[in-house]
Amino acid sequence: MIKLYILERKSWIAFILFTHIVILFIAYVDSSIPLQSYLYIVFLVTIFFSLFVIFRYFKETKFYKQLSETEISNLIEEVQPTSSFEKIVKEKLEEQEVQLKSLITKQKSMLEQEQDELLSWVHEVKTPLTSLHLLIERIEDTQLKSQLTYEWLRVHLLLDQQIHQKRITFIENDLFMEKVNLQQTIHQEIKFLQSWCFQKGIGFDLDLKEADVISDGKWLGFIIRQLLTNAVKYSRHDDIFIKSDLYDGHIRLIISDKGQGIDVKDLPRIFEKGFTSTTNHQNHQSTGMGLYLTKKAADSLHINVKVRSKVEAGTTVVLTFPKRNEFTLIRSK
Incomplete structure (x- = not known):
């Protein structure tokens, strides 16, 4: 201090020291000024x-110490509560x-448990569902x-959708990127839907x-199936x-139908969870x-999805796949 x-x-x-030195120097040079008298005055x-x-030191340092203690106490009061309330x-x-x-931890644990139980139940249901399909084939x-196959197919598709709905939360952990043959995948999905298509004449x-x-392959098959x-x-x-086809270096898969189509006002909302058509709102199948x-x-596969549609004219869905040199972006995530 x-x-x-x-x-x-x-x-x-x-x-002060400089002033004393100057005075003593002048007294030393000027013989008319008594040097001893000036030495005494300087002393x-x-x-x-x-x-x-010394006096000012004790007085000022006391003030500074009190000021420091006040600042510290104020800081403590700011950090700690100032009242019992x-x-x-x-x-x-x-x-x-x-x-x-x-x-939150408990709810998260319960949700994970419910999800595991639901997935387990769905897998158990698929076993008798497969047996039922074999029995239907014998009719x-x-x-x-045809009618029973259609109803069986509806149940199977709903269960498949439910499984993927639960898995999609962890889709990043389930991806395996590889070369997928579109023709083979599409033929497999068409074959799965053939009884329904025969019934409707499609x-x-x-x-x-x-x-x-x-x-x-698995998730692309699910997208095409939907x-x-x-x-x-x-x-x-x-x-x-x-x-x-190949467009601007990207492979595109285009699926077009001539069905009932989608209203223009509904197009921005078709990818929202739980949204159904406002024009056909009474359709309970959706x-x-x-x-x-x-x-x-x-989105997880970096596939761009675009939909064009017109009421009573049909719907076209365009899947645009990433370029081959963009594949590293998918693998790095």
């Missing part, structure tokens, strides 16, 4: 100045925060067989100029056109989940 005090007033001390002034500095509020907030964290009555017109894409299901569901005795899940899965 003494060193700091002297350093802060070094200009004053230097000025007295130096003593008085030293006493003054604030202490109670702080304790309650901390208690509620702990309870909230515990509740000789063609009309009855055919397919394929023109696949580009056969292979880099994607996840789009073909929608196309078959809303078409009436017309062919569904499926083609692939769950509003198919296109929502399609968009979620497509």
